[in-house]
Amino acid sequence: MAIKISGLTHIYNPGTPFQKTALEDIHLEVADGEFVGIIGHTGSGKSTLIQMFNGLLRPTSGEVYIKGKNIHEKGINKNEIRQQVGLVFQYPEYQLFEMTVYDDVAFGPKNLGLSKEEIDERVRYALEAVGLDKKYYEKSPFELSGGQKRRVAIAGVLAMKPDILILDEPTAGLDPKGRTSLFNQLKQMHEELKLTIVLISHSMEDMAKYAEKLIVLYKGKIAYQGTTREVFKEGRKLEAIGLAMPQIRYIMEELKARGMNIGTEVLTVEEAADLIKNYLRNAGGVK
Amino acid sequence: MIRDITIGQYYPVASPVHRLDPRTKILLTFIYIISLFFIDFFIGYGFVVVALYAAINVTRVPIKFMLKGLRGIVFILLFTVVLNIFFTPGGRVLFSWNFITVTEGGVKIALMMGARLILLIIGSSILTLTTSPIELTDGIESLLNPFRRIGVPAHEIAMMMSISLRFIPILLEETDKIMKAQMARGADFETGNIVRRAKAMIPIMVPLFISAFRRAEELAMAMEARCYRGGVGRTRMNSLQYKRRDCYAFIIGTLFMIVCFIL
Numbered sequence: 001m002a003i004k005i006s007g008l009t010h011i012y013n014p015g016t017p018f019q020k021t022a023l024e025d026i027h028l029e030v031a032d033g034e035f036v037g038i039i040g041h042t043g044s045g046k047s048t049l050i051q052m053f054n055g056l057l058r059p060t061s062g063e064v065y066i067k068g069k070n071i072h073e074k075g076i077n078k079n080e081i082r083q084q085v086g087l088v089f090q091y092p093e094y095q096l097f098e099m100t101v102y103d104d105v106a107f108g109p110k111n112l113g114l115s116k117e118e119i120d121e122r123v124r125y126a127l128e129a130v131g132l133d134k135k136y137y138e139k140s141p142f143e144l145s146g147g148q149k150r151r152v153a154i155a156g157v158l159a160m161k162p163d164i165l166i167l168d169e170p171t172a173g174l175d176p177k178g179r180t181s182l183f184n185q186l187k188q189m190h191e192e193l194k195l196t197i198v199l200i201s202h203s204m205e206d207m208a209k210y211a212e213k214l215i216v217l218y219k220g221k222i223a224y225q226g227t228t229r230e231v232f233k234e235g236r237k238l239e240a241i242g243l244a245m246p247q248i249r250y251i252m253e254e255l256k257a258r259g260m261n262i263g264t265e266v267l268t269v270e271e272a273a274d275l276i277k278n279y280l281r282n283a284g285g286v287k
Numbered sequence: 288m289i290r291d292i293t294i295g296q297y298y299p300v301a302s303p304v305h306r307l308d309p310r311t312k313i314l315l316t317f318i319y320i321i322s323l324f325f326i327d328f329f330i331g332y333g334f335v336v337v338a339l340y341a342a343i344n345v346t347r348v349p350i351k352f353m354l355k356g357l358r359g360i361v362f363i364l365l366f367t368v369v370l371n372i373f374f375t376p377g378g379r380v381l382f383s384w385n386f387i388t389v390t391e392g393g394v395k396i397a398l399m400m401g402a403r404l405i406l407l408i409i410g411s412s413i414l415t416l417t418t419s420p421i422e423l424t425d426g427i428e429s430l431l432n433p434f435r436r437i438g439v440p441a442h443e444i445a446m447m448m449s450i451s452l453r454f455i456p457i458l459l460e461e462t463d464k465i466m467k468a469q470m471a472r473g474a475d476f477e478t479g480n481i482v483r484r485a486k487a488m489i490p491i492m493v494p495l496f497i498s499a500f501r502r503a504e505e506l507a508m509a510m511e512a513r514c515y516r517g518g519v520g521r522t523r524m525n526s527l528q529y530k531r532r533d534c535y536a537f538i539i540g541t542l543f544m545i546v547c548f549i550l
């Protein structure tokens with residue numbers, strides 16, 4: 001089990017007028033090698049939850065287990081946990097600080113106390129993984145475009161070679177091409193390296209396409225949890241908690257309402273296309 | 288961790304002190320500070336503590352919350368006290384070793400300075416805890432207005448103050464975020480000697496400065512986009528008005544000052 005959380009509650013600023021319960025009685029499990037999505041409206045506690053995964057926040061109550069180890073027990077090396085669990089924050093490009101892209105990505109491996117050769121290898125591996133051109137390696141990160149900065153920041157976490165990679169809205173503000181390529185790289189790493197990935201995103205389409213499991217947060221509690229298909233079966237109930245279904249499902253429902261006898265529980269455009277083709281073939285529309 | 292800093296924070300509860308006109312509170316704080324520097328023996332401080340305690344009770348802000356503000360100045364406090372103990376001559380010599388001498392006068396002054404600092408911080412934190420930043424700057428602007436004739440830019444000063452006050456929590460939040468992000472990359476801010484720790488601050492300071500400048504620029508742009516053009520001809524939505532309770536507060540404050548002088 002990569003991540004296990006039981007009975008977790010988190011209260012910000014307890015005992016002051018600013019007290020805020022951000023998470024309440026959360027139970028969840030992420031298995032090794034899974035690709036899990038977290039969705040929820042703004043302020044539902046997603047970012048708070050992922051900061052629990054590597055011990056940056058200490059829960060008010062409840063336990064967090066990473067690879068079977070309770071990370072808040074005495075004698076646990078937090079840095080070891082943070083190497084295992086790589087966390088990419090929302091808008092990570094604002095954390096760049098070094099003179100060159102290369103040095104910034106090397107910050108993490110350096111903190112792990114690796115040898116020079118090992119650091120060099122990891123930096124190159126990480127920068128290649130996010131698809132940043134070699135000509136930028138010696139540039140200042142502040143000269144890059146927003147999307148390029150984002151890649152550098154993600155590479156900075158990848159260079160730690162985590163077993164579990166957590167990303168908080170990594171594609172917010174990227175162009176469509178940047179989104180697709182970032183997601184494809186994540187998917188590739190997930191498949192080839194058996195990397196466990198936890199992803200926060202507001203795009204239901206991306207979630208439907210990439211996530212195997214979904215965790216739905218609503219006002220700090222888990223509203224739904226299960227495989228992506230199961231969760232999207234909830235259909236319009238998701239709308240009541242500020243979410244939506246993937247757009248293609250609305251199209252399918254509309255087609256059905258207009259008299260096409262067709263299944264509507266699709267996740268991706270490809271699936272929908274297949275269903276429609278099948279329908280038309282059976283109806284004799286397409287030869 | 289970094290959010291424990293409470294200096295300049297507003298504590299939103301309903302209390303008679305919260306409802307006072309900000310100008311009243313500012314002036315009373317002035318009176319309080321001046322009185323504090325006129326007292327130079329211990330019974331006087333006892334009286335101030337009692338008065339302060341009563342005032343805090345009226346504000347409905349938990350005393351624990353007020354004392355938390357002192358944590359930020361522990362270092363300055365110790366520094367002042369130690370410096371005064373060792374370097375104030377006068378009175379009977381209590382203790383002497385090599386070039387260090389501790390005199391009765393030194394201890395007395397040190398204790399007094401310590402007490403003064405603590406009372407000063409707690410007393411003025413009543414002002415910031417019970418007055419929202421907007422009220423505070425409105426109050427300051429209104430009090431500075433008479434000096435406009437001699438060239439004091441009252442509105443600009445008040446606006447700058449309110450912006451800086453507003454930026455304190457934002458920058459703290461930003462620091463917290465950046466620290467967490469660097470910690471996620473294995474940064475360590477807690478161990479090592481001074482040089483190491485100072486070096487460990489670079490990954491925080493650089494992004495923090497960049498973001499502060501970016502935010503300042505964005506704010507300037509946003510203000511201009513909404514046609515901000517300084518104080519001339521600006522009217523306000525809520526104008527300040529003295530009420531009867533302000534009158535009572537002034538009477539109590541003046542009595543307090545008189546007692547302090549007599550003591």
Ligand SMILES: Nc1ncnc2c1ncn2[C@@H]1O[C@H](COP(=O)(O)OP(=O)(O)OP(=O)(O)O)[C@@H](O)[C@H]1O
Nearest residue numbers: 012013020022040041042043044045046047048049
């Ligand atoms: N450092 C903090 N101090 C106090 N309250 C906080 C803090 N961080 C978050 N909160 C509060 O906790 C709640 C959950 O916040 P969180 O950042 O986890 O939401 P989110 O689901 O990530 O939202 P978004 O989609 O906008 O990123 C919010 O109501 C927020 O106001």
Ligand SMILES: [Mg+2]
Nearest residue numbers: 046047090168
């Ligand atoms: Mg968030």
